[in-house]
Amino acid sequence: MMSRISGNQTGKETNSFRKEWKFSEILAERGVRERWEKVRKYFFLRESTYDMSNRCNIRCEGCYYYEGDKQFAAENKNPDSWRRLMQAEKARGITYVVLAGAEPSLAPDLCRICFKEFPLGSIATNGLKAIPADINFKIHISVWGNDDTSARVRSAKNMLIRQIENYRGDPRAVFVYTFTSNNIDQVHEVAAILAEHGCKLTFNVFSAPVGYRGDLRHTPETLGETRKAMMDLLTAYPGNVLFSPYNAVAHTHRKGLHDLYGCSYPRRNASTDIGLGRSFRQYRTDLNWDRAAACCVPDTDCDDCRHYAAGSAVVTARMFRHAGDPQTFKSWLDYVDTYLSVWVMDYHKGANLSDRMAAPPENEIF
Amino acid sequence: MKTVSSLLDPEWHERYKRISKLNIRSSIYDVTNRCNLRCKGCFFFSSGEDQAASEETDTKKWEAFIDREKERGVNLAILIGGEPTLCLDRVEAFYRRLPTFCATNGLIKVPRDRFPDMMLGISLWGDEKDEKTLRGKDAFSISSKHYAGDPHVYYLYTLTPNQIGKIDRIVKKIKDVGLKVHMQLLSNDEGVDGFSWKPEELAAIRLEMDEILDSYPQTVISSKYYHKIITTGKMFNRSFGWNECPSVTEPMDHRNPRPKRLIEFIRWASDLETMHRCCTSITRDCSTCKDGAAHMSWVMVNKRMHIRTTKDLQNWIEVYEMFAKLYQFIPW
Ligand code: SF4
Ligand code: SF4
Ligand code: SF4
Numbered sequence: 001m002m003s004r005i006s007g008n009q010t011g012k013e014t015n016s017f018r019k020e021w022k023f024s025e026i027l028a029e030r031g032v033r034e035r036w037e038k039v040r041k042y043f044f045l046r047e048s049t050y051d052m053s054n055r056c057n058i059r060c061e062g063c064y065y066y067e068g069d070k071q072f073a074a075e076n077k078n079p080d081s082w083r084r085l086m087q088a089e090k091a092r093g094i095t096y097v098v099l100a101g102a103e104p105s106l107a108p109d110l111c112r113i114c115f116k117e118f119p120l121g122s123i124a125t126n127g128l129k130a131i132p133a134d135i136n137f138k139i140h141i142s143v144w145g146n147d148d149t150s151a152r153v154r155s156a157k158n159m160l161i162r163q164i165e166n167y168r169g170d171p172r173a174v175f176v177y178t179f180t181s182n183n184i185d186q187v188h189e190v191a192a193i194l195a196e197h198g199c200k201l202t203f204n205v206f207s208a209p210v211g212y213r214g215d216l217r218h219t220p221e222t223l224g225e226t227r228k229a230m231m232d233l234l235t236a237y238p239g240n241v242l243f244s245p246y247n248a249v250a251h252t253h254r255k256g257l258h259d260l261y262g263c264s265y266p267r268r269n270a271s272t273d274i275g276l277g278r279s280f281r282q283y284r285t286d287l288n289w290d291r292a293a294a295c296c297v298p299d300t301d302c303d304d305c306r307h308y309a310a311g312s313a314v315v316t317a318r319m320f321r322h323a324g325d326p327q328t329f330k331s332w333l334d335y336v337d338t339y340l341s342v343w344v345m346d347y348h349k350g351a352n353l354s355d356r357m358a359a360p361p362e363n364e365i366f
Numbered sequence: 367m368k369t370v371s372s373l374l375d376p377e378w379h380e381r382y383k384r385i386s387k388l389n390i391r392s393s394i395y396d397v398t399n400r401c402n403l404r405c406k407g408c409f410f411f412s413s414g415e416d417q418a419a420s421e422e423t424d425t426k427k428w429e430a431f432i433d434r435e436k437e438r439g440v441n442l443a444i445l446i447g448g449e450p451t452l453c454l455d456r457v458e459a460f461y462r463r464l465p466t467f468c469a470t471n472g473l474i475k476v477p478r479d480r481f482p483d484m485m486l487g488i489s490l491w492g493d494e495k496d497e498k499t500l501r502g503k504d505a506f507s508i509s510s511k512h513y514a515g516d517p518h519v520y521y522l523y524t525l526t527p528n529q530i531g532k533i534d535r536i537v538k539k540i541k542d543v544g545l546k547v548h549m550q551l552l553s554n555d556e557g558v559d560g561f562s563w564k565p566e567e568l569a570a571i572r573l574e575m576d577e578i579l580d581s582y583p584q585t586v587i588s589s590k591y592y593h594k595i596i597t598t599g600k601m602f603n604r605s606f607g608w609n610e611c612p613s614v615t616e617p618m619d620h621r622n623p624r625p626k627r628l629i630e631f632i633r634w635a636s637d638l639e640t641m642h643r644c645c646t647s648i649t650r651d652c653s654t655c656k657d658g659a660a661h662m663s664w665v666m667v668n669k670r671m672h673i674r675t676t677k678d679l680q681n682w683i684e685v686y687e688m689f690a691k692l693y694q695f696i697p698w
Contacts, residue, residue: 022576022577022580023573023574023576023577024577024580037531040530040531040570043527043530043564043566043567043570044527044528046564093562264565279562316566317564317565317566318565318566319565319566319569319570320565320568320569320572320573323569323573
């Protein structure tokens, strides 16, 4: 069902309470048509993900990679196998690759093979070892708090400075700050340092792996605080922060992404008829994949999933539900514009169309 | 209890009565295994249906066969193939006996002195560039010359993900040559080219189809409810697919329980003996099937479900009317 807003906000009321918007009326609002044309050029993106290595140079608490059995897959390091896999992926319609794992920077040659076959993709890294400049993928550098925290939960010293040294001024780089329940305040210090060095920053929300018992898991209170911090930073560093008010709503909501939007990754979705349920695969280091486990953050507890990578597919897929009124549609456009700027080289984020938070369709705002 | 008359005002009730008299019984016929085009993604060739049977060439046998079909109760012959216009004698054998609809690529002009009011649906796969890529030819420029202004012709426009944003221009071209258009979605059996649909693409195409219908109500034969059904594959809480599909060849339908279905429907191969599973190819995965006629029929055979609210019943009537218009049972 389309969501509707009360007619008196618009002056174009058609009956006593609600207005049913035509899509052309929504597009006629200022800035909306341009943004719609801009983002829909990227509907062709069809992603899959690949574990590049089962090794990592640090070991973070709560890392989902070292949950479940994917960490025990053998490493296939044969360049020809990788090239053939990439070609086969292209043939089945994949247009975008996400290289992750444990730590992809430990397998630069394999990353390069992927890049040669796919012009579009991204690499998730901890940023301690620079990825050669000729691999022109977006690079997502994970940040889990200030350096004291990193030293504690990631056992790595001077982490932020080492990451910045590797990636300062690099158009590929986006720093991804993961909010856990106990690093919320530290984000201000981290954002200030990143902004000072001209780095781009976006936000992730810690999503507990299945069976996780540590204390990083969020509560409604910490989600509220996280939301506030996100909104503050959006205002404080508009040139550095790649985010929007609706991103904040979607990722800090009391309900997880699956509850709010219905996750379409194969793990949650038995249907193979459209979209991710049909095309998405998550390859392990031995180049096998398992439909029952496939999502962009395998071994994450779906009820707690607020992961930024999950949202980029899950929220984007729910376009129709967001096309019922201008405010909701603008919010959706901001979300998609944000995700593209984070994931696609040479895609530049526009100013957010909406500076207010909007409730997800058929839900409360928190 | 909700009844038809309690839900409809007199005007809608008239519309309802007009269609409830129709009692359409269609079947589908492969007129020939040959075609003068070879389109990428054409299910007839990609699934090997052109090899399924060797075509009957004796027109007398076709005539006798069609007479038997008529006795079986068929009152609408839908001709597909291959390209039916390569075998006009066979087409004529149908046309003289039964209400006949002929799907064509429009490259060969059907002579109107022989077939004065036969309804033709011309397949269209996108703009000039798309048609060149997918069919090797800008077929529209030829077919539109053959049929400009013809009241018994419409385009059957297949939408793919890469048609998003382009529909308006194409519908305008069709309007400008004085023809009508009906839209359907590509199922993409071979998984090539636009690949399978993504949810945001289906949402975008649905909104665009709705807009086009509002902007060109005289040119576009469609209904918003049909757009919803075909882009979501959902009718109330039911999902389209093998368990629900109404367009399965009757003697081959061993489903248990049997869903509501088209009565006596058969899709015949061109040897007049072989039957195909359904209105499209056997190799198609039902969970990806976007066949337009099958979705329309799905709505039509499930009338009872729509006797719920006024809006639901009106939706049902609109889909039925659309079908009836496409096969010339009621005027445009
Ligand atoms: S963890 Fe998140 S992205 Fe993965 S299947 Fe669960 S809800 Fe979907
Ligand atoms: S014109 Fe029709 S039958 Fe011929 S190849 Fe194209 S789609 Fe197939
Ligand atoms: S392929 Fe489509 S038309 Fe054929 S049986 Fe399956 S759902 Fe029905």
